[in-house]
Amino acid sequence: MATSDHQADRTCTPPGKRSGWRAFARSRDGSAAIEFALLAIPYFMVIFAILETFIAFAAEELVSNAVDTMSRKMRTGQIISTVGEAAFRQEFCDEVSILIQCSEAEIATPDKLRLDVRTFSKFSEIPAAVPMNATGLDTSAMQYSPGGSGSINMVRAYYHWQIIADLIRPYITPYRTADGSRLNDYLIVATAAFQNEPY
Numbered sequence: 001m002a003t004s005d006h007q008a009d010r011t012c013t014p015p016g017k018r019s020g021w022r023a024f025a026r027s028r029d030g031s032a033a034i035e036f037a038l039l040a041i042p043y044f045m046v047i048f049a050i051l052e053t054f055i056a057f058a059a060e061e062l063v064s065n066a067v068d069t070m071s072r073k074m075r076t077g078q079i080i081s082t083v084g085e086a087a088f089r090q091e092f093c094d095e096v097s098i099l100i101q102c103s104e105a106e107i108a109t110p111d112k113l114r115l116d117v118r119t120f121s122k123f124s125e126i127p128a129a130v131p132m133n134a135t136g137l138d139t140s141a142m143q144y145s146p147g148g149s150g151s152i153n154m155v156r157a158y159y160h161w162q163i164i165a166d167l168i169r170p171y172i173t174p175y176r177t178a179d180g181s182r183l184n185d186y187l188i189v190a191t192a193a194f195q196n197e198p199y
Contacts (some may be wrong), residue, residue, distance in 0.1 A: 036044040049165050053172055056161055056186050059099045063157050066095035071192035073157045074117075076147055077199030085144040089115060092157070100159065114158040115140055119147030126154045126193050134178045137187065152195050158189040 018047035032120045070092055072078040079088065086107060106113060114137065119148060120126055131138035137158055147153050162184050163172075 010071075046167070050161065050164050055099070056163070056172055056188075058189045059096075059159070059161055059188070062096050062099055063159050063188050066092055067190040067192045068153055069156050071097055071153075071194055074155065075155060075194050075196050077149070077197065079146070081146045083146075083147045085115075088117065088144065088146075089113070096159075112160045113146065114142060115147050115155040116142040116158070117144045117153070119145055119151045119153050121152065123152055123193060128154075129190055130158075130187075131177055132175065136177055136183055141162050147196060150196055150198050152193070154191065154193045156189070156191040161186040161188055 070079065070088070072090075079091075089102070089107045089110070093100070093107060093113070096102075100113070102113060105111075122190070131141060136161075160183075173183060175187045178180055
C-alpha cells in the first residue's frame with residue numbers, strides 16, 4: 001500500500017511540472033528590465049529636477065542682468081523720469097525675452113512680473129527685505145516713480161517662475177509667506193540701488 005500511495009503522489013504532480021517551477025524560481029531572465037522599471041521613476045525625477053533647477057537659476061540670472069541693464073540706463077539718463085511705466089516694462093521684457101515672454105496683458109496688468117521703481121532721499125531708506133504677506137508677495141507698496149538727475153533710486157524686479165517638479169520648489173527659493181507657508185512657485189528677486197549721474 002505504501003508503494004502504491006507513493007506512486008499515486010508521483011502521478012499527481014508530473015516531474016516536468018515540478019522541475020518547471022524550480023526553473024522559474026531560479027530564472028534570471030528579465031531581471032535587468034525589472035530593476036530598470038523599479039529605478040527608472042526616481043532616476044528620471046532626479047534628472048528632471050536637475051534640469052529644472054538649472055533653468056530656474058538661469059532665469060534668475062537673466063532677471064538680475066535685466067535689472068542691472070535698466071538701472072544703468074536710468075543712472076546715465078538714457079531712461080529719464082518722463083518715460084512711462086508701460087514703456088519701461090516693455091524694455092525690461094525685451095531684456096528677458098530669451099526665457100520669459102511678456103504678453104501685452106502682462107505689460108498692461110502685471111501678474112507674474114512685478115517691477116518696483118522708486119526714488120529715495122538717502123540710501124538707508126531703501127527697503128532691504130522682500131515684502132511678503134499671508135498670501136505671498138505684497139504689492140501694495142510697489143510703484144513706478146523714478147527720479148531725475150542726481151537722485152537715489154531703487155529698481156527691483158520680482159518674477160513668479162512656475163515650477164513643474166513640485167518636489168524641488170521648497171529647496172530653491174528662500175522666500176515664504178508671512179505665515180510661514182511655502183510659495184506656489186519660485187520667486188525670483190533682483191535689486192539694484194544707485195544714484196543717478198548729473199545728466
